[in-house]
Amino acid sequence: MLRLGQRSLQTRNRFSIGLLFTLPSIVFVLLMIVYPIFYTFTLSFHEWSGSARRDPEYVGTSNYDTLLNNDPRFEDAVMRTFEFTFKAVAIELILGLAIALLINGEFLGRGLVRVLILLPMVATPVAISMAWLLMFEPTVGLFNEVLTSIGFAPRLWLGSQDEALGSLILVDIWQWTPMMVLLLLTGLTTLPEEPFEAARVDGANAGQRFFYLTLPLLFPTMVTAVLLRTIDALKTFDTIYTMTRGGPGYATETINIYGYVQSFEYFSLGKASSLLVIFFAIVLGISLVFTQIRKQWGIPYND
Amino acid sequence: MTNTTLQRPLNNTHPTTNQIRLRRFSWRQTAFVSARYLAILLVVILLIFPFVWMLLSSFKNQIDITTSDNLLSFTPTLRNYQNVFEQHNYLQYLLNSFIVAAVSTQLSLILGLPAAYGIARFRFGWLGIVLLTARIIPGITFLIPWYIVFGKIGLLGTYWALILSHMLVGLPFIVWIMIPFFESLPRELEEAALIDGSSVFKAFFHIALPLSVPGMIASGIISFIFSWNNFMFSLVLAGDDTRTLPIAIFNFISYSSVDWGGLMAAAVVITVPVLIITLFVQRYIVDGLTAGATKG
Numbered sequence: 001m002l003r004l005g006q007r008s009l010q011t012r013n014r015f016s017i018g019l020l021f022t023l024p025s026i027v028f029v030l031l032m033i034v035y036p037i038f039y040t041f042t043l044s045f046h047e048w049s050g051s052a053r054r055d056p057e058y059v060g061t062s063n064y065d066t067l068l069n070n071d072p073r074f075e076d077a078v079m080r081t082f083e084f085t086f087k088a089v090a091i092e093l094i095l096g097l098a099i100a101l102l103i104n105g106e107f108l109g110r111g112l113v114r115v116l117i118l119l120p121m122v123a124t125p126v127a128i129s130m131a132w133l134l135m136f137e138p139t140v141g142l143f144n145e146v147l148t149s150i151g152f153a154p155r156l157w158l159g160s161q162d163e164a165l166g167s168l169i170l171v172d173i174w175q176w177t178p179m180m181v182l183l184l185l186t187g188l189t190t191l192p193e194e195p196f197e198a199a200r201v202d203g204a205n206a207g208q209r210f211f212y213l214t215l216p217l218l219f220p221t222m223v224t225a226v227l228l229r230t231i232d233a234l235k236t237f238d239t240i241y242t243m244t245r246g247g248p249g250y251a252t253e254t255i256n257i258y259g260y261v262q263s264f265e266y267f268s269l270g271k272a273s274s275l276l277v278i279f280f281a282i283v284l285g286i287s288l289v290f291t292q293i294r295k296q297w298g299i300p301y302n303d
Numbered sequence: 304m305t306n307t308t309l310q311r312p313l314n315n316t317h318p319t320t321n322q323i324r325l326r327r328f329s330w331r332q333t334a335f336v337s338a339r340y341l342a343i344l345l346v347v348i349l350l351i352f353p354f355v356w357m358l359l360s361s362f363k364n365q366i367d368i369t370t371s372d373n374l375l376s377f378t379p380t381l382r383n384y385q386n387v388f389e390q391h392n393y394l395q396y397l398l399n400s401f402i403v404a405a406v407s408t409q410l411s412l413i414l415g416l417p418a419a420y421g422i423a424r425f426r427f428g429w430l431g432i433v434l435l436t437a438r439i440i441p442g443i444t445f446l447i448p449w450y451i452v453f454g455k456i457g458l459l460g461t462y463w464a465l466i467l468s469h470m471l472v473g474l475p476f477i478v479w480i481m482i483p484f485f486e487s488l489p490r491e492l493e494e495a496a497l498i499d500g501s502s503v504f505k506a507f508f509h510i511a512l513p514l515s516v517p518g519m520i521a522s523g524i525i526s527f528i529f530s531w532n533n534f535m536f537s538l539v540l541a542g543d544d545t546r547t548l549p550i551a552i553f554n555f556i557s558y559s560s561v562d563w564g565g566l567m568a569a570a571v572v573i574t575v576p577v578l579i580i581t582l583f584v585q586r587y588i589v590d591g592l593t594a595g596a597t598k599g
Contacts, residue, residue, distance in 0.1 A: 017425060018426065020417075021418060021421030021427075040444050113343060114589075125532060127549075128574070134357075139369075264446075
């Protein structure tokens with residue numbers, strides 16, 4: 001009895017001590033994360049331009065109706081976001097795997113390469129966007145100079161409805177393949193050595209070792225890496241907004257850009273809020289799918 | 304002849320088949336190694352050429368940039384940098400960026416370190432989960448309420464609006480990097496301190512914190528860089544006097560004819576601090592960037 005009482009006292013103590021440590025963060029979370037989420041969710045059932053003189057008007061689910069059934073611009077933005085994300089992440093995964101295998105292990109200048117590989121992802125996105133903007137520039141840019149000098153026709157790059165999204169994917173690949181490399185390198189260094197030794201003894205060649213050992217053993221890391229990249233790629237804002245603002249026309253308008261335009265250019269705050277709720281549902285859904293994949297097939301070797 | 308015998312201590316006058324095989328193998332090895340180095344070189348070039356191009360262009364005058372013949376031959380000028388600081392008030396923007404990044408990182412550490420300790424030691428896991436959702440939820444979801452509420456209480460356009468919003472990126476990162484750090488510390492150390500009569504807080508300040516300095520540096524640096532680089536929150540919340548560098552650069556291209564040299568100089572100014580930090584504390588950055596991932 002006494003023991004029980006003591007223990008519950010201890011847990012209560014534990015809780016209050018823990019609360020002292022976490023309270024400042026809890027306050028921050030409530031004010032800056034939880035409250036805004038509820039605010040946006042509630043606002044998604046209203047119509048409001050943000051004006052102080054007119055209160056938000058309750059409109060039920062009509063914002064959702066409009067977006068889902070009657071807004072081709074939103075539909076296009078969703079498909080475009082998927083296209084952007086899928087293409088970028090797929091190429092980043094393949095390139096990332098190749099580069100990780102290439103620079104795994106010892107070579108001259110290893111330290112330098114490992115620093116340089118960090119630069120694209122830590123550099124300020126707006127600054128590198130500006131550098132790419134100059135290189136893409138159809139009349140004075142580096143890319144067309146190079147293309148014409150080796151006998152190809154110049155391109156419009158960001159200026160063309162057909163090429164703009166691809167050009168932005170190119171920038172994303174440059175910027176974020178290093179993240180893939182970094183994550184996969186961490187995965188590679190934690191791979192167990194015994195199966196590889198055994199395979200070598202049994203006479204498996206490099207290709208067999210790659211397909212039957214490296215790939216399956218690296219699979220959990222790959223799923224995590226793809227998940228992280230997918231979440232970020234879906235939400236890509238800085239590079240797209242600074243380079244094209246969603247244009248030309250709406251050719252590069254992703255969900256996030258459309259959400260920004262609705263919020264802070266058109267000030268349709270209600271519609272923007274419902275758009276963001278849908279967007280969050282999409283991101284969450286995709287995250288859950290990946291988590292399931294990881295649970296189902298991604299059993300790490302040593303577990 | 305004497306030379307060859309010297310090189311072959313096994314006193315064979317003719318190379319054995321084994322040695323021929325070895326030599327052929329090593330020739331293939333050389334080819335393989337050089338191919339690998341070529342591939343690595345290619346990767347390095349692809350990684351750095353946008354930076355190189357940015358730097359080169361920042362030393363060109365407008366004519367050298369707009370005429371096509373001289374991609375690499377030009378007379379370098381410092382005029383662009385002069386313009387950026389004298390005409391465009393970049394010193395102020397640089398200062399703004401620094402203030403916001405430094406203060407938001409500091410506050411994130413002050414809030415985040417004890418929170419991570421509480422999560423690691425006192426079962427406040429749900430707080431960690433809530434913080435993690437901040438990473439998944441699209442940032443504009445927060446921006447709409449912030450914009451309205453900050454506007455009502457007069458914070459819009461102030462440093463505080465920027466600092467608080469940037470903490471949303473920094474705080475979750477710091478907490479998620481620090482949780483495994485605190486979890487990996489041996490409990491006995493702290494329990495010994497408790498039996499000694501010192502309080503939980505002393506255990507935290509005198510034992511847990513000093514032992515987690517690498518994690519603090521890693522998470523602090525990442526938080527600083529994220530704030531320094533932040534574009535979306537600052538775009539909406541900054542005022543004319545509190546404008547940070549990314550926003551100032553973005554406004555640069557709103558004019559009809561772009562001053563490319565000046566733009567590149569501004570881009571260099573904002574990139575260089577981050578690159579220098581990265582070069583010096585590379586290991587911490589790798590730790591920080593991959594920390595969230597290994598948690599899965």
